[in-house]
Amino acid sequence: MIELRNAYKTYNTNGNDKNVLENVNLRVERGEFIILFGRSGCGKTTLLNIIGLIDNLTSGEYLVEGINAEILSRKEAAKYRNALFGYIFQSFYLLPDLSAGENIQLPMRYKGMPRDEQKERTKILLEQVGMAGRDKEFPNRMSGGEQQRIAIARALANKPPYLLADEPTGNLDTTNRDHIVHLLSQINKEQGSTIVMVTHDRELLKYADRVVEM
């Protein structure tokens, strides 16, 4: 379970404080499929970054599995990011110099998984996202939809309980969009992964168990 209590996030640009998150209270149970929905600039990405431990709150509390994020050291935060969260970005963020397979293996490497286990798991993941046998290809040779599948496989690498997706279909056409969201929904149902997805596409709201309007 992850929980935000009285969360505030303030950015300071050119001396002006800007409150992006004001008194946010959010509780996500394991196994949920939640969509964060709201107009552009309302702080969805910011919120997702805080949940994913790649940004900090200005004030308030964020509890990850009952532990206050504020007391985590850099090393512990890295470990949590690696084990608890799988991040999927709008622009995929695959490392261009690594092959698809190597990209997928990155989180496993940082976890310290043995090499042959990594290979085995990569194979399974590629099958799962419908990209079997394409581990040697490089991301820049793939279509957007294919790249996002690889990114999803990478996010799933360490079987994280939480998948955080920031407009994962924002750069895709409707066919690919439907495939990807379908895939996420399937992962949520079959593997019980919690999914927190950001979107401003109304058509996708139907997939969610719960929609949080911001």
Add this chain to the structure above:
Amino acid sequence: MIKDAIRYIYIERRAYCFIAVQLALCVALFTYSLSHVTSARMAIENANNSIQSGRVNIEAHPNNENTSSLVLSNAEIHSLREITNGAFHYTAYCTTAYASGDDVTNAFIMTMDEDELSKYVVYVSSKLFSSLTDDIVFFNDSVSVVNGTLYYWGHPYEVKPMPESISGRSLITTIDGEAISMDDVLLFSCFSKNVYDDLRKEDHVVTSFSLDDGELSDNGELLWKTLRYLEEIGDGGYTFSVGSLIQEAAKYHNYSVMIPAYLGETGILLLLIAALGMIGAMRMILRKRARDYAIRLALGATEWELIRGSTCEVMILILTGGIIGCIIGAVAVKKYPFDTMFPVKLSCSVIATDMLILLILTAAMVIPVCVRIMRLRISDLLHCN
């Protein structure tokens, strides 16, 4: 991790090649110069040590143009050693060549005292070597070659190619200051009894004399005795003077140290410039790679892992460049030493200084990298789409 480092180096291969080449050249220049400076210092120190032990140098100056330098026979040297209770030393001029061009082939006869030279061998350049080992070659009365053995005044010498460290030198004759190439030289060890005697006949070798403690121990009596005996041997053909080792040390200093020392300073300066360039290049590479690192951090890498990876890169780079530079420098010292007034050698202290500089350079490159990585803000780097 090493695999990642190598991959990153490959991605930035242009920048890294440039840095490595620059580094190698600077280290080579620095090694070359520093070797000269340290060798000169060692020569000066040796001279100073001799001064401190009360050593006196005697020089024999020919009085007319028909005579060249005084040469002692072994028996005379022996008597001089007895007169002076063993304080008498002599060295056939070693680093300066004395030569006479009386051969049809223009080969010069030369002696040198180098540890590498053996008594019963005559050393020739590889060019001469191939022409000498074939059949029978007659140079003149004193030199002939029969089936690979060279006879000089009837004494047999084995013929060998000159050691590389010597063949590269360019020497100045004492006669007219003209340089002769080692290609045209028949080189004997001056410690060979035969060749010394033969040279005595030919009046061929420049010899310097010195006395240990002679002047100081007995109010100059030993010195006076020595000079008188030398005058007797020289038969009025020479004037003797007592040379100062202090002057000799100063001569080393002025003549041989200046240019390499200047090179050393240039080397340091270039190294500094190169270091600045390297730090700049590294900053650029890191800026380019910031998002890569942010993605890795988001996937669970720790800052420490990234620092280790980039340190590995820097170390591979500096070690490669540095070691290549050291090798180039060492080869240059061996093959193309700047001057032959004193032996130029690559000493351990030079290598140690190189290593220290490389270490400092590594630190200078790694520390900014660490600071940058610790300051990476993942959310800022991954925010904009």
